[in-house]
Amino acid sequence: DQIVFTYLHLAADEQQTKALIKSKSVDIAYETIEKDNGSLPLLLPMSEVAGRMATQEAAKYLEMPQGGMGVLLGGVTGVEPATVVVIGGGVVGINAAKMACGLGAKVYILDMNLERLAYLDDVMPANCFPVMSNAAVLRELVLKADVVIGAVLVAGAKAPKLLTKEMLKEMKKGSVIVDVAIDQGGCFETSKATTHDNPCYEVDGVIHYCVANMPGAVAKTSTLALTNATLPYAVEIANKGWKKAMQENKEIKRGANVIKGKVTYKAVAQAFDLDYSPVEEFL
Incomplete structure (x- = not known):
């Protein structure tokens, strides 16, 4: 066999x-x-890498030479930091949020599980705001976001499309979206898989980073x-x-x-x- x-x-x-x-x-x-408690032990290590990389790449593509709006993720004295919205509070999401918080950004992390939100509220730093996810909240937050990171997982299934084309049109020009769920089809309507050689493309003035197998870098x-x-x-x-x-x-x-x-x-x-x-x- x-x-x-x-x-x-x-x-x-x-x-x-x-x-x-x-x-x-x-x-x-x-x-x-999958373990009895629902955890995914062989997805965990790559999810950690991809989550941390998502923030790293977003910070880079916010720079003007990369096509971004020219915002430093953590800001500086007297200047507001970037706003980062992380959709999904699992392993990818928490690692992306940790990196963004560590760099000094204002971070919103969205999830639909109250127990998970309570956990995130306990363990994340003061510049991270766990929020119950729904369509209205997501629409409100992406409009003010400089970075949106898609960290949604339905184990073994295709990812749901949460960021719509209509939402994208209203986002800031030069903002960056990173779709970590691209290996499962992506969680943004405008996502299409890219490579490390040609990682980004632009739709409606928003930079899309949708590299499949991000940890390969x-x-x-x-x-x-x-x-x-x-x-x-x-x-x-x-x-x-x-x-x-x-x-x-x-x-x-x-x-x-x-x-x-x-x-x-x-x-x-x-x-x-x-x-x-x-x-x-x-x-």
């Missing part, structure tokens, strides 16, 4: 999904390995962080074989996306209107 164990992000990639179905391989996605850090997390799972699959590993470890079983030509992850099947087969059928 050929086993593919890596980041797949199939819900945003129909071509790859159909190719894996055709190959009859066993395809286990890093991003859907800091490959040494990313490789060490990812290997620390993935190696125990890889060793277990190699030693036991995929079937026994899934039987004995629910986290690995939850990671199964495609097995022997059948889609075994519900969100992927729903994304492309494909038949869904529970993984238990193969065990």
Whole structure:
């Protein structure tokens, strides 16, 4: 059996999904390995890197030579700092917000979970304001934002489009939006995947940074962080074989996306209107 164990992000990639179905391989996605508490241990290290990079890149593209409005993220004495809006209070969001707060920006972090907002209120510094997310609040905040960072995740599924074209038209010219959710299709209506060689484009005067696989730019850090997390799972699959590993470890079983030509992850099947087969059928 050929086993593919890596980041797949199939819900945003129909071509790859159909190719894996055709190959009859066993395809286990890093991003859907899930613990009993709902955490995603193999997405965590890259989410940390991408969140921190999001603020770093936004600060750079706010500079006028890069096409931005010429605002320093943290301001200086007597001059207001930039306003950063982070959509999503998960691992990406909290890391993006930490970096922005550390640089001195005024940061709003939006989430729909009250418990998460309470946690963020406890752990984040005074220049970070956790806010309950809804369409009206989002529209209000993006209008005054210098930077918007999309850090939304629906595990294994396509990201929802939260920043609309209409909202974008009303944003400040020269502001920057960073879509970290681009690997799952993006959470801005105007997002399209870019590369590290050509990372940005402009729509309605707003700079879009939508690089897929952002952590690839800091490959040494990313490789060490990812290997620390993935190696125990890889060793277990190699030693036991995929079937026994899934039987004995629910986290690995939850990671199964495609097995022997059948889609075994519900969100992927729903994304492309494909038949869904529970993984238990193969065990």
